[in-house]
Amino acid sequence: MARFTPHTDDDIREMLEAVGVEALDDLFDDVAPKFEGSLDLPPVSSEYEALKDVAELAGRNVTGLPIFLGAGAYDRITPSAVSSITSRGEFLTSYTPYQPEISQGHLQAIFEFQSVISELTGLEVSNASVYDGSNAVAESALMTARLTKRDPKVAVSAGLNARYREVIETYGVEVVELPFDGTTDYSGVPDDVSGVFVQSPNYFGAVEDVGAASEAAHAVGALAVAVCDPIALAVLEAPGKLGADIAVGETQPLGMPLVFGGPYAGYMATHQKNVRQLPGRIAGETVDQDGRLAYVLTLRAREQDIRRARANSNICTNQALTALAATVYAALLGPEGLREVAGLSVSKAHYLAEKLGEAGFALRYPDAPFLWEFAVELPDAKKANEALLEAGIVGGLDLGDGAMLVAVTEKRTREELDAFVEVVADAV
Amino acid sequence: MPFNLIRDKGREGRRGYTLPKPDVETRKLEDVLPEKARRQEKLRLAEVDEPTVIRHYTNLSRQNWGIDTNFYPLGSCTMKHNPRANEAAAAVPGFAGLHPLQPEAQAQGALQVMHELQGFLSEISGFPAVSLQPMAGAQGELTSILMVKKYFEDAGDEGRTTVIVPETAHGTNPATATMADFKSVEVGLDEHGCVAVEELRDMVDETTAALMITNPNTLGVYERNIAEIAEVLHEVGAFLYMDGANMNANLGRMRPADAGADIMHYNLHKTFSTPHGGGGPGSGAIACSEALAPFRPDPVVETSEEGYTLVRPEKSIGRVSTFHGNFGVLLKAWNYIKMHGPELRDVADMAVLNANYVRARLRGTYRIPYDELCKHEVVVQPPEGKKALDIAKGLIDHGYHPPTVYFPLVVKEAMLVEPTESESKETLDDFIGAMLELAETSPEELEEAPTHAPTRRLDEARAARKLKARW
Numbered sequence: 001m002a003r004f005t006p007h008t009d010d011d012i013r014e015m016l017e018a019v020g021v022e023a024l025d026d027l028f029d030d031v032a033p034k035f036e037g038s039l040d041l042p043p044v045s046s047e048y049e050a051l052k053d054v055a056e057l058a059g060r061n062v063t064g065l066p067i068f069l070g071a072g073a074y075d076r077i078t079p080s081a082v083s084s085i086t087s088r089g090e091f092l093t094s095y096t097p098y099q100p101e102i103s104q105g106h107l108q109a110i111f112e113f114q115s116v117i118s119e120l121t122g123l124e125v126s127n128a129s130v131y132d133g134s135n136a137v138a139e140s141a142l143m144t145a146r147l148t149k150r151d152p153k154v155a156v157s158a159g160l161n162a163r164y165r166e167v168i169e170t171y172g173v174e175v176v177e178l179p180f181d182g183t184t185d186y187s188g189v190p191d192d193v194s195g196v197f198v199q200s201p202n203y204f205g206a207v208e209d210v211g212a213a214s215e216a217a218h219a220v221g222a223l224a225v226a227v228c229d230p231i232a233l234a235v236l237e238a239p240g241k242l243g244a245d246i247a248v249g250e251t252q253p254l255g256m257p258l259v260f261g262g263p264y265a266g267y268m269a270t271h272q273k274n275v276r277q278l279p280g281r282i283a284g285e286t287v288d289q290d291g292r293l294a295y296v297l298t299l300r301a302r303e304q305d306i307r308r309a310r311a312n313s314n315i316c317t318n319q320a321l322t323a324l325a326a327t328v329y330a331a332l333l334g335p336e337g338l339r340e341v342a343g344l345s346v347s348k349a350h351y352l353a354e355k356l357g358e359a360g361f362a363l364r365y366p367d368a369p370f371l372w373e374f375a376v377e378l379p380d381a382k383k384a385n386e387a388l389l390e391a392g393i394v395g396g397l398d399l400g401d402g403a404m405l406v407a408v409t410e411k412r413t414r415e416e417l418d419a420f421v422e423v424v425a426d427a428v
Numbered sequence: 429m430p431f432n433l434i435r436d437k438g439r440e441g442r443r444g445y446t447l448p449k450p451d452v453e454t455r456k457l458e459d460v461l462p463e464k465a466r467r468q469e470k471l472r473l474a475e476v477d478e479p480t481v482i483r484h485y486t487n488l489s490r491q492n493w494g495i496d497t498n499f500y501p502l503g504s505c506t507m508k509h510n511p512r513a514n515e516a517a518a519a520v521p522g523f524a525g526l527h528p529l530q531p532e533a534q535a536q537g538a539l540q541v542m543h544e545l546q547g548f549l550s551e552i553s554g555f556p557a558v559s560l561q562p563m564a565g566a567q568g569e570l571t572s573i574l575m576v577k578k579y580f581e582d583a584g585d586e587g588r589t590t591v592i593v594p595e596t597a598h599g600t601n602p603a604t605a606t607m608a609d610f611k612s613v614e615v616g617l618d619e620h621g622c623v624a625v626e627e628l629r630d631m632v633d634e635t636t637a638a639l640m641i642t643n644p645n646t647l648g649v650y651e652r653n654i655a656e657i658a659e660v661l662h663e664v665g666a667f668l669y670m671d672g673a674n675m676n677a678n679l680g681r682m683r684p685a686d687a688g689a690d691i692m693h694y695n696l697h698k699t700f701s702t703p704h705g706g707g708g709p710g711s712g713a714i715a716c717s718e719a720l721a722p723f724r725p726d727p728v729v730e731t732s733e734e735g736y737t738l739v740r741p742e743k744s745i746g747r748v749s750t751f752h753g754n755f756g757v758l759l760k761a762w763n764y765i766k767m768h769g770p771e772l773r774d775v776a777d778m779a780v781l782n783a784n785y786v787r788a789r790l791r792g793t794y795r796i797p798y799d800e801l802c803k804h805e806v807v808v809q810p811p812e813g814k815k816a817l818d819i820a821k822g823l824i825d826h827g828y829h830p831p832t833v834y835f836p837l838v839v840k841e842a843m844l845v846e847p848t849e850s851e852s853k854e855t856l857d858d859f860i861g862a863m864l865e866l867a868e869t870s871p872e873e874l875e876e877a878p879t880h881a882p883t884r885r886l887d888e889a890r891a892a893r894k895l896k897a898r899w
Contacts, residue, residue, distance in 0.1 A: 003767055004509045004701075005778045006852035012781065015853060019784040027780045028681050030650045030801050035683045040551050044769035047513040054763060058522025060537035062530060069527045072750055079445050081478055086705075087515065089496030090489040095505050096707035097492075099830055100888075101821070101881040105492030106706040109485070112434055115898040119471050125897050131563040131709075134750040142607075163750050170574065170725070170746035172609060207465050235457055237467050250750070259518070260538045261528030261751025262563065263709030275895065281707070286891035289884040298891040304566070304603035305835070309612045314603035316566040321705030324485075331434045331481045332444035335471035340447055346460055351452040369461050389534075397529055414451040 003044075066416040067394040070373045070407025071203065072133065072161050073261065074253045076231070076341070077411055082255045082328045086321050096281070096317060100296045101288075106320055107295035110283040113327040120230050121247035122238025123269040128281035129323040130315060133250025134167040136266030137197070137227055139279050139313060140248045141173045143270075144195030144223040146277045146312065147245075154195040157184035159202030160227065182365030183208050186216035193220065198244070199227035200236065204405065205373030206365055207236065214243025230254055230267070230326075231345075232371055234338035246270045255329025256322055265319035265326060276302055279313030341410050345372035349408035352417045359425040364403050373407040375399060380428050387427035393420060434484050435899050438475040445478065472899075491882040492706075493829055499855050501786075503805045503832035503844025504598070504646060506676050506698035508779075513767065514702060514760035523759060528751035532737050538755065539736030543729040545762045549715050552765075552772070553672075553692060554685030557721035559728055560713045561753040565673060568693025568712025569604040569640070574745045575691065575716065575723040576638050576667050577608055582723075582743055585665070588637040594623050596647055596836040601640040601671060610637060617838065621647040621798040625656055632664045642671040643684070644803035646836040646844070648783060650677075658688025667691060667720070675699045676848070677780055677803035680773025684715075691716035700761035711757040727752070778849035779804040782856060786845055789860045793867045797839050805846035807839050811867050816841040818874035819866050821885065825878045826862035 097103030820830030
């Protein structure tokens with residue numbers, strides 16, 4: 001019998017009798033066409049054997065080395081307390097909190113997540129999260145069209161992560177490109193767009209002028225969408241204070257391991273007046289029959305299971321467990337801890353940039369202010385990365401045009417930074 | 429009891445985590461950033477120590493029921509046991525520490541997992557091609573319908589404007605059609621609760637892009653005419669999409685491709701138990717025919733002389749996730765399938781046995797609108813004069829998570845019960861006992877339930893009227 005089923009032969013016999021059929025096959029009498037064969041899958045593994053295979057395959061990945069890759073996912077410290085909470089069965093094995101009387105744990109955690117996001121973005125309402133950063137971006141593009149009652153068409157620059165842009169396009173939104181030279185030129189935004197995107201720090205690590213982007217959007221009757229790394233928001237002015245109408249981004253830096261790209265969670269926040277066009281779950285405060293404070297999923301009339309074809313998105317679930325990880329991380333670090341994570345990363349990244357400069361490698365955009373990620377001119381980035389790997393370092397992202405995108409987190413040590421410069425200088 | 433927010437438990441200056449000391453010169457933000465770019469006000473976040481964080485969230489978890497704590501027969505959601513080996517697999521540092529942009533040569537283990545999982549899902553569905561990119565069932569639906577759309581665009585067939593959904597469809601189906609810029613129209617049901625084939629035949633024409641069918645459907649009934657339905661669609665050049673939310677009933681018993689479907693999505697968090705996590709992360713991997721394969725999202729994993737590589741399908745709809753979908757979820761599904769192999773069929777058998785047992789034992793007290801063989805779940809209605817909501821809340825006081833209520837919409841006072849295969853006969857007998865007892869309980873008493881839960885019934889209208897969604 002199957003691995004995680006409790007049925008004995010006697011159970012099966014008694015239950016079939018109660019149902020009024022003779023054999024298990026009879027339960028599938030209505031199925032046509034039947035699959036009569038045996039599935040061509042590998043033979044059953046015991047838990048021990050399956051995990052042995054996992055360990056063996058894990059060994060074929062290169063991990064455990066210092067990583068200088070970023071570009072949307074960051075090798076940050078994940079406190080032990082985070083996974084200790086997210087692995088609790090009550091959180092791990094529950095479903096969407098449709099029955100609030102027995103789901104207050106997740107509901108309050110979502111409320112706290114929304115609070116953290118609202119605080120970071122300076123916007124009044126946040127949803128309970130969406131699948132990832134790219135989906136937050138794409139959903140926000142669609143949201144600008146609904147709010148402005150224009151066709152979905154948005155202005156972006158090369159400063160927006162190209163992968164985010166691709167998901168926008170997959171979702172049927174037209175994209176127009178703004179000029180970019182380290183930062184984006186917002187002087188020529190077309191007047192028929194529904195939204196204007198500003199990623200800050202942008203894909204190349206530079207801090208953009210969110211205020212200028214917002215003004216340019218509003219001047220043509222469009223909405224401004226800021227795309228921000230949540231750790232950066234510990235030190236950068238909140239986009240809501242700079243005029244952004246919507247803020248979205250990737251919460252992976254808040255305590256989530258890299259796991260080859262997911263699961264992470266995207267966040268979305270906006271002004272309260274736009275809340276009916278915000279997709280996804282929202283937890284709100286209320287009281288129970290006895291007047292006790294409690295939380296519940298609210299404004300449900302926006303959603304697919306109520307409104308069906310007229311819903312504002314087809315999104316059903318959020319990323320509750322990874323959003324919980326972000327919430328616990330934010331609680332552990334607090335306002336000063338988040339600033340410290342940002343500050344350490346800034347100090348180390350600027351140290352590395354200077355050392356690279358001394359070794360003769362120029363920044364691609366020397367005038368653009370940056371935090372912890374930058375593009376450095378490196379004619380043969382591929383060769384540099386090969387030499388780095390040889391020396392036990394995972395290098396930055398080869399941009400393919402004579403530059404490398406380098407990210408430095410609080411995890412990197414001075415020794416690792418010095419070794420990076422030394423190896424690159426020797427290699428090219 | 430309820431429940432101060434984490435922010436209420438702190439004091440200015442407390443810290444819950446210590447970072448490494450700086451080992452390079454500290455840069456002042458003033459020297460790095462222009463003033464108007466710098467945050468001016470302190471973040472109003474919790475300032476708490478680690479013991480307080482752990483106690484706060486541990487106590488919150490205790491206000492939450494999961495499969496680990498209670499029987500959870502939530503119809504349509506497949507709340508089966510979540511094997512802990514899945515969690516162990518995803519926590520292995522050789523996967524957890526892998527950056528998504530590391531070159532393929534540095535990620536061969538991860539790519540092999542994805543390639544093998546593509547193969548497993550191909551075999552289980554009968555389809556030749558798979559994409560692991562969608563990160564939830566709803567996104568698998570959208571991905572599939574966007575692929576159908578792109579297929580017609582590519583073929584120069586411009587008049588395909590309509591997607592048909594049955595009255596019993598999940599809300600995500602019509603919402604997906606809208607999001608992909610199709611008009612969705614409903615087809616009715618026959619006396620078995622299945623798609624009315626003759627009505628469908630009259631509806632389809634050269635404007636039809638696809639029918640989105642769930643099989644078994646949301647009444648728990650097998651769509652016995654699925655092969656004929658596929659023919660009806662194919663005759664007008666349209667596609668049959670199968671919502672795989674209920675694949676748990678089909679494992680090793682029925683393959684959607686054999687039945688004539690063209691494309692489907694899986695819910696790896698349901699069928700392969702990865703788990704649900706309170707509403708995500710999940711995975712909505714899709715499987716499809718050769719005709720639709722070139723339109724799959726970017727990337728898929730293929731093999732070459734250099735090993736496993738990430739490839740953009742020729743006519744791809746583009747990306748639907750930033751990197752490679754929810755890889756950690758994929759790894760768990762791969763592990764679950766490895767631990768079952770061809771014995772996956774036993775999963776379907778026991779899931780269907782459990783549901784039919786519940787149906788047989790509730791008959792006579794609860795009304796069963798479609799009282800014939802069901803698959804992995806069954807719809808029942810409370811006795812006359814009783815409300816599904818009240819029975820649901822009463823179940824909480826008996827220690828059971830309620831079934832899905834008021835869905836599917838076509839059945840009044842619907843209670844959709846999905847026991848899953850991982851529950852024993854004793855658990856089902858106890859649950860049935862509670863259901864029978866609640867059928868006899870007075871409506872006045874039921875309206876008071878729950879009285880033993882962390883909270884009593886909530887004022888949901890107030891939450892919407894006076895929206896407070898943050899501290």
